[in-house]
Amino acid sequence: HFLSLLTWAQVLTNRGLLRHQRAWCPKCYQEWRDKGKSIYEPLLWSINSAVICPYHHNRLLENCPHCHQHLVVLTGNSLPGYCNKCGQWLGSSQDKTFVKSLINQEAEFNWQLHVVHNWGELLAAAPSLDFPPLRNRISQTISAYINQFFQANKAAFSRLVGINAVTIGSWCQGTVIPQIDKLLLLTRCLEISLLDFLTKELLTIDYNCQLTETSQFKNSRKSYRQLSRERKQVLNVVLQEVISESPPPSLEEVALRLKHRPLVLQYHFPELCQEIKTRHAEFRKSRREQKTCS
Secondary structure, three states, rough: OOOOOOOHHHOOOOOEOOOOOOOOOOOHHHHHHHOOOOOOOOHHEOOOOEEOOOOOOEEEEOOOOOOOOEOOOOOOOOOOEEOOOOOOOOOOOOOOOOOOOOOOOHHHHHHHHHHHHHHHHHHHHHHOOOOOOOOOOOHHHHHHHHHHHHHHOOHHHHHHHHOOHHHHHHHHHHHOOHHHHHHHHHHHOOOOOHHHHHOOOOHHHOOOOOOOHHHOOOOHHHHHOOOOOOHHHHHHHHHHHOOOOOOOOOOOHHHHHHOHHHHHHHHHHHHHHHHHHHHHHHHHHHHHHHHOOO
């Protein structure tokens, strides 16, 4: 049961959910074989929206590097780690970067990290749930957010998450289940994990984006989270430590770790954020120059 997505069957639509062909991380395969571990195909690899490996950050492959063919999900001669067309080993320790046509911007890379990390949490949590979420879970949660944090203003909520108000209305009524990409976009805008959104009651979620005046909803995209003094002190220390990291991460990666939007961090810590962005830009430039020279 937990080798599938059956736990989430009531809250995830089947449309576009799973791949029709195999995908894999060659580095994972190679590491497992080198360390004498079991060779298998993680459930994450069969999910259509999971494009990268959460451990190695390289793109999942979909074509055999030997015969260059797509591989079907299951055949009579399927063997994990091997091509079912030519029989060759699919693992590799070579350093492969993203295909430029797929991911050519840092923001897109961070979005892909967000996707696989949320999926990873969802799959890992399934065995420990007391009971799976019911179909009305999403409609109830979205409606509760709108009522509690947006004073029942669907238009303000729509502007914040960047999704059509009519679409949101159909979700609130429970007539339509959001596709996974929309659901991930929604939870990212609300700054909570997909797991929390589907399993936790609203009152237990630490959602600090509550606004107190109706006028603030009119420009919700420019609203900044109110941080307590203690939280700001913690973030200040963390951001200072980030500056000494090697290789230097991007501001988007740091924001994802801290579960804040980059604009929020820039608003409260402009100098630290600028230094993080500068160091990361210099690192990327140096790496490009090294590749050019080689």
